[in-house]
Amino acid sequence: MSHALSPQLPTTTAQKDNDVSEQKGIQVATPEHTQGTAGNGQVLVEARGLQKSFGIRQILKNVDFQMNKGDITVIIGKSGSGKSTLLRALAGLTDPDEGEILVDGRTVFAEQKRTKEWTKVRSEVGMVFQTYTLWPHMNVLDNLVLAPRKVRGAAGSESRDRAEAALDEVGMKHHILSRPTQLSGGERQRVAIARALMMKPKLLLCDEITSALDPPVAAEVLDVLRRLKEEDGIAVALVTHDMAFASKAADRVVFFHDGEIAVNATPEAAFDDCDNQDLKKFVDAVRF
Ligand SMILES: Nc1ncnc2c1ncn2[C@@H]1O[C@H](COP(=O)(O)OP(=O)(O)OP(=O)(O)O)[C@@H](O)[C@H]1O
Numbered sequence: 001m002s003h004a005l006s007p008q009l010p011t012t013t014a015q016k017d018n019d020v021s022e023q024k025g026i027q028v029a030t031p032e033h034t035q036g037t038a039g040n041g042q043v044l045v046e047a048r049g050l051q052k053s054f055g056i057r058q059i060l061k062n063v064d065f066q067m068n069k070g071d072i073t074v075i076i077g078k079s080g081s082g083k084s085t086l087l088r089a090l091a092g093l094t095d096p097d098e099g100e101i102l103v104d105g106r107t108v109f110a111e112q113k114r115t116k117e118w119t120k121v122r123s124e125v126g127m128v129f130q131t132y133t134l135w136p137h138m139n140v141l142d143n144l145v146l147a148p149r150k151v152r153g154a155a156g157s158e159s160r161d162r163a164e165a166a167l168d169e170v171g172m173k174h175h176i177l178s179r180p181t182q183l184s185g186g187e188r189q190r191v192a193i194a195r196a197l198m199m200k201p202k203l204l205l206c207d208e209i210t211s212a213l214d215p216p217v218a219a220e221v222l223d224v225l226r227r228l229k230e231e232d233g234i235a236v237a238l239v240t241h242d243m244a245f246a247s248k249a250a251d252r253v254v255f256f257h258d259g260e261i262a263v264n265a266t267p268e269a270a271f272d273d274c275d276n277q278d279l280k281k282f283v284d285a286v287r288f
Pocket residue numbers: 054059077078079080081082083084085086
């Protein structure tokens with residue numbers, strides 16, 4: 001898939017942006033576009049009216065977000081715009097101040113707290129970070145089985161079988177006894193993805209996981225994510241600053257601007273055919 005990444009479109013008002021976007025099939029994120037759709041077999045994650053402040057700074061102002069089952073949703077936006085904060089809220093690592101989060105139609109956050117449903121759903125949500133967060137003194141197998149055995153009390157043989165299966169999914173089974181220090185960046189990232197697969201997630205949240213990788217290695221990681229989506233139906237939310245990677249990876253592109261989601265569209269609509277002036281300026285600024 002290739003996109004021009006250089007839309008040359010005239011300035012329009014915000015209202016006109018919305019009208020034209022709707023004609024072009026671009027979903028501008030408004031409550032009307034996000035409500036009442038969870039649980040219909042399509043939407044996996046739905047967030048409504050998320051707000052989050054750190055001190056006096058409001059980072060998430062009124063975020064309405066949704067992503068579909070089996071989609072790779074790429075989240076873009078200026079540095080500091082709140083992309084990671086959104087992922088962390090979805091992963092249960094940060095609690096919003098206001099708003100609701102639903103996963104697979106189940107309310108996991110509401111009225112300023114995690115619900116009972118979250119305890120059932122949390123294992124379906126995996127997160128992978130740019131820095132891999134693997135223990136350097138442990139081999140790959142021990143890194144993978146650590147949480148299932150120590151935190152969840154999984155049996156040794158069961159967690160080893162699961163680790164082998166997860167490593168197989170990312171093409172890293174032959175490195176099961178290697179230490180992270182013996183692996184390349186791309187291999188470490190694949191191990192980090194395998195670790196997230198240990199709990200058989202439906203949703204994988206990936207925060208700048210290819211930022212430290214060169215384009216061919218980033219492409220290998222993307223192949224892994226595509227396979228997971230196609231073979232296992234896993235939905236992936238991917239934060240990245242790399243627009244070329246974003247346009248290759250995305251089924252949907254979500255653009256964060258000023259604490260809100262300004263655009264939620266197909267990559268074609270977002271990159272080649274979008275009238276949203278903030279997105280256009282952002283893409284032009286990061287294009288090289
Ligand atoms: N735990 C925290 N305490 C205080 N401020 C925080 C905390 N987490 C995030 N922030 C601030 O919130 C803002 C948004 O951070 P966030 O990491 O979500 O942005 P981002 O869009 O992912 O940025 P980048 O692309 O640079 O990673 C930043 O200014 C950051 O310093």
